[in-house]
Amino acid sequence: MNTKKLLLVVMVAFSLQSNAQRFFTKGGEIFFNATSPASPEKIEAVNKSVVCVVDSKTGAIQFSVLMKGFEFHSALMQEHFNENYVESEKFPSAVFKGQISNNEIVNYNKDGVYTVNVKGKLTIHGVTKDVESNGKLAVKDGKINASAEFNIVLKDYSISIPALVAEQVAKIASIKVACSLELLKN
């Protein structure tokens, strides 16, 4: 092996390395709505400290959300959410680990808006389920705005609603995700 070959190998290795960019945020937002037509007040909450990481090379995308970080209109609702529904003390965070299945269409180094399909495993309340959703990646000035909307069935995650208020809480919660990701520098 001569020096030229060696240099080539090293350069290839480094170029592969630099290809794998990771983008992240600690201040992503997740909004959910579980208001049913019979709800006396809006059941909605927002969490503004969502952690999200995207690996541009592999298309891996992961989220982590502290359940206690959800803020409701009503303090009592927030208390019930943590205490009785998602049991935040036992299951402090919800995690999604997935993959952008059409990652090859996204050019992370060029401004543009891409519709992506994300598949993966969502863990809430200690229960893991497969989820799939379409989302948007908007690349601009080296930053990425990631957004998605999808629904989850509360029963799938063993979140039980007492019979007395069963009609007042939606069976399906709609979820909106919005994250503004920056390049992660190691």
Add this chain to the structure above:
Amino acid sequence: MKKLIAFFGLMISLFFLNNNLLAQDDDLLKLISVDKPKKEIVKNAFKSCRVINAHSMEFVRPGTMDFRILHRFGLLNQGYKNLYGLDQATMRMGFDFGITKNLMFGVGRSTVKKEVDAFIKYAPFLQATGEKSFPVTFAIVSGITIDGMPWADPIRPNYFSSRLGYYFQTIIGRKISEAFTLQVVPTLVHKNLVVETNDENDIYSVGVGGRMRLSKRISVNWDYFYVLNPLTNISFQNPLSLGFDIETGGHVFQLHFSNAVGMNERAFITETVGKWGKGEVRFGFNLSRVFQIKKKNLD
């Protein structure tokens, strides 16, 4: 020498390649250091801000009002003719307001002695976990009661101050586990006017209270006050209450049995006469409904 360089070069490149390949099924979230909150206040030590009769270490959340309706029925041992006491009832209606996470006040009125009471409760320390943890909640309560009955002796000079009583309490409580909470409540009750000359104006007592969670929505609660210098003109008994908290989603129902009939500190700490052993016990309930007064904006 060249070979050596080549070897190291290969090793280094393999290392990077390897690193890169490994990264595919890495836990990406581990790359992000999440700043843990330095202090997390322990919440839901009790389902409401009363154990049963006694103030609990819990506070009404800021911006909310707790509307409380308390009922105490007649004596259980009266049997069927009074439907085990259900034919008679006394009540207290109260409104508690949360100002900050460690400050609240409340007012109420009881049918017993047509008494109005008010209190303010403040916790300089709240039980917390994390870097700046604190093992217990330490709260102080200061209250006043105003007797509303007609003067017992209208002939003699009567002063408004004679209607007043005061109480001062410290609550030292700890949510020991998710299921178990315990608190100790030293209390001083002062009455401006007492019935007999040898009655003391200052009554000292120590209360204990706790709860044991049975399920997400049900807990067993109890509170007891040991009174050090009780009134001697009545056959005084230390107040003991035992019951369940049931949370239905909007309300907290506290169903219990107690030998006390009074529903403010002056009344139940100094004037309880029922004997548990003789069945001089009353069924009662507290109904608590929390209203959000100040809505939080989500944006």
